[in-house]
Amino acid sequence: MAFCHVDHELAPVRRVAIFGGTHGNELSGVLLVKHWLENSAEIQRVGMVVKPFLTNPRAVQKCARYIDCDLNRVFDTEHLSEQETEDMLYEVKRAQKINSIFGPKGSDDAFDLIFDLHNTTSNMGSTLILEDLNDDFTVQMFHYIKLALSPASCPVLLIDHSNLKYATTRSVAKHSVGVEVGPQSHGVVRADILDNMRRIIKHGLDFVELFNSGKEFPPCSIEVYKIQEKVDYPRNEAGEIVAFVHHHLQDQDWQALKPGDPVFLDLDGNVIVYDGDYTVYPTFVNEAAYYEKKQAFIKTVKVTLTAKCIRSSVLNQE
Amino acid sequence: MVTLRRPLMLICLAGTEQVDQTLFLIMFKPLKRVVVTGDTHGNEMSGVYLAKHWLKNPSELQRETFSATPFLGNPRATEKIVRYVDQDLNRSFKTEILTSSSEGDELYEIKRAKEINQLYGPKGSTQTYDFMIDMHNTTSNMGACLIVDSTENHLIMHMANYVQKNYTLAKTPIYLYKLGDEESYAIDSICKYGLALEVGPQPQGVVRADALKHMRGLVNSVLDFIDLFNKGTAFPAFEIEAYKLLAREDYPRSSDGEIMAIIHPHLQDKDFDPLNPGDPMFQTLDGKDIIYEGDTPVYPTFINEGAYYEKKIAFAKMEKLTFSIPAIQAQTE
Numbered sequence: 001m002a003f004c005h006v007d008h009e010l011a012p013v014r015r016v017a018i019f020g021g022t023h024g025n026e027l028s029g030v031l032l033v034k035h036w037l038e039n040s041a042e043i044q045r046v047g048m049v050v051k052p053f054l055t056n057p058r059a060v061q062k063c064a065r066y067i068d069c070d071l072n073r074v075f076d077t078e079h080l081s082e083q084e085t086e087d088m089l090y091e092v093k094r095a096q097k098i099n100s101i102f103g104p105k106g107s108d109d110a111f112d113l114i115f116d117l118h119n120t121t122s123n124m125g126s127t128l129i130l131e132d133l134n135d136d137f138t139v140q141m142f143h144y145i146k147l148a149l150s151p152a153s154c155p156v157l158l159i160d161h162s163n164l165k166y167a168t169t170r171s172v173a174k175h176s177v178g179v180e181v182g183p184q185s186h187g188v189v190r191a192d193i194l195d196n197m198r199r200i201i202k203h204g205l206d207f208v209e210l211f212n213s214g215k216e217f218p219p220c221s222i223e224v225y226k227i228q229e230k231v232d233y234p235r236n237e238a239g240e241i242v243a244f245v246h247h248h249l250q251d252q253d254w255q256a257l258k259p260g261d262p263v264f265l266d267l268d269g270n271v272i273v274y275d276g277d278y279t280v281y282p283t284f285v286n287e288a289a290y291y292e293k294k295q296a297f298i299k300t301v302k303v304t305l306t307a308k309c310i311r312s313s314v315l316n317q318e
Numbered sequence: 319m320v321t322l323r324r325p326l327m328l329i330c331l332a333g334t335e336q337v338d339q340t341l342f343l344i345m346f347k348p349l350k351r352v353v354v355t356g357d358t359h360g361n362e363m364s365g366v367y368l369a370k371h372w373l374k375n376p377s378e379l380q381r382e383t384f385s386a387t388p389f390l391g392n393p394r395a396t397e398k399i400v401r402y403v404d405q406d407l408n409r410s411f412k413t414e415i416l417t418s419s420s421e422g423d424e425l426y427e428i429k430r431a432k433e434i435n436q437l438y439g440p441k442g443s444t445q446t447y448d449f450m451i452d453m454h455n456t457t458s459n460m461g462a463c464l465i466v467d468s469t470e471n472h473l474i475m476h477m478a479n480y481v482q483k484n485y486t487l488a489k490t491p492i493y494l495y496k497l498g499d500e501e502s503y504a505i506d507s508i509c510k511y512g513l514a515l516e517v518g519p520q521p522q523g524v525v526r527a528d529a530l531k532h533m534r535g536l537v538n539s540v541l542d543f544i545d546l547f548n549k550g551t552a553f554p555a556f557e558i559e560a561y562k563l564l565a566r567e568d569y570p571r572s573s574d575g576e577i578m579a580i581i582h583p584h585l586q587d588k589d590f591d592p593l594n595p596g597d598p599m600f601q602t603l604d605g606k607d608i609i610y611e612g613d614t615p616v617y618p619t620f621i622n623e624g625a626y627y628e629k630k631i632a633f634a635k636m637e638k639l640t641f642s643i644p645a646i647q648a649q650t651e
């Protein structure tokens with residue numbers, strides 16, 4: 001039965017966390033984590049510990065994305081090693097605390113896996129975010145989740161990029177999974193969106209349980225959308241937005257945008273078209289939180305990723 | 319406002335419920351001083367961007383008989399892209415607040431309310447502007463909703479009727495917000511007449527091209543109506559359906575105020591559809607349904623509005639009624 005080369009045996013995944021409230025106004029994750037903190041039966045699996053955790057409680061209480069700065073951008077060495085001071089930003093303080101509980105990032109002591117639950121105002125459906133294209137375990141998990149959710153779609157966004165990758169909260173773990181479900185307004189919880197998020201977690205945990213039980217996962221490939229470039233809104237000299245996402249692009253996350261297609265529309269009715277040379281697949285189209293990040297959408301291209309056969313090393317050890 | 323009775327014998331019937339409204343013609347003064355505000359809530363972006371646009375280029379607000387003036391109600395909230403800075407501006411226009419004397423330690427929105435009241439009011443005085451359009455967005459699926467205080471406001475009911483007939487790219491239900499004798503706290507209550515436009519669904523902090531188009535269409539349609547009215551056009555009596563606020567429903571909460579159940583998927587996005595006794599309203603995270611136990615159908619609106627979690631409103635319960643509105647005409651000199 002063992003077709004996996006011994007090199008592809010991976011350590012079992014025993015310590016798992018589910019983060020909600022990294023952005024305090026993305027309420028599906030906030031409500032699910034609060035629920036699981038009260039009653040965790042749904043997320044427990046054999047052979048592993050699953051810890052639900054509210055990462056930014058003050059932002060949750062305020063129902064704001066963050067208090068001082070975006071928690072999901074400060075898990076870099078510089079912030080994590082910053083000397084604690086009186087006027088330290090709240091989210092930097094939180095990041096260090098999270099790193100001490102679930103990390104330290106990059107160390108053997110770090111948690112094996114973190115799911116981080118997010119919502120978007122964009123029509124991205126049930127999206128999984130992959131940070132490292134060489135992470136066979138996570139690619140295998142995404143392959144499993146995509147199959148389990150089919151025929152519903154479950155796009156994978158790959159943020160492995162030299163400039164555009166950001167230092168996420170979940171990156172303290174050995175394997176990190178971003179869960180991004182939309183469309184849902186910030187500060188609102190929709191039953192349908194919450195349910196979609198819940199399904200992803202169910203299948204993700206099922207996968208880990210199977211993996212830990214010794215099941216071998218043969219080589220697989222998945223289609224992912226690889227981040228290419230951010231696109232800002234057209235702005236005037238004062239930095240004010242002067243044109244909005246065109247109605248033909250609105251809600252069309254993951255759909256092909258071809259050269260010449262409309263992208264923005266201004267208040268005088270002028271249309272700005274996509275003037276690239278090749279087809280891209282926009283996503284995070286008109287995300288509320290990204291106006292301040294000067295991002296109207298991101299361009300992605302489709303790429304196929306292949307993961308090697310994986311199997312937990314646990315059986316050989318026992 | 320002057321009431322002209324055509325058949326004199328109807329005098330004795332005035333004030334009773336059987337009055338045949340079609341026999342009346344109500345005269346109003348023309349609406350010459352008109353203002354449009356777009357950012358009463360700083361994160362409802364259709365109005366924010368339209369008002370900013372019109373401040374730079376007001377030609378779209380000009381008609382033969384008047385020009386509407388755009389203004390920004392809450393610039394600090396707009397800059398921060400939040401609903402408000404200190405308190406909800408659109409709950410700050412009660413006479414008591416507007417005439418309070420406490421200076422210095424005032425909340426930003428109270429200060430703004432007083433300034434706006436000086437510019438376009440003062441509320442209840444003879445100097446107020448004639449009419450205010452107040453542009454809002456909602457995260458609820460309310461279409462292009464027209465918010466009127468009550469159907470006793472015949473002029474605004476005609477305006478709403480005109481908009482319904484002339485702006486047909488979205489549903490344009492009429493929401494009657496006046497509950498009992500409560501004084502209005504809304505910004506448009508400082509002018510003689512007011513109309514709030516509530517377009518959704520649109521997330522806070524986001525501009526959707528479709529919502530913006532509807533908002534713009536509504537404003538233009540309102541201005542067209544005012545122009546026709548000012549020119550002396552007679553608007554005949556009519557019957558119209560509208561939704562009147564009955565009560566507000568909160569989320570089920572725990573003793574410490576935490577929300578225990580969320581809007582049921584069957585109710586989500588069903589603004590202005592009937593909610594019948596026995597229909598599910600909420601769902602707990604354990605999958606239990608909480609049903610509507612009233613005796614008669616209600617028509618929920620503002621279902622799952624983002625800004626109303628803190629106001630403890632999961633949705634507003636409305637009744638659907640038909641009203642008979644008498645004819646109106648402008649009193650021209």
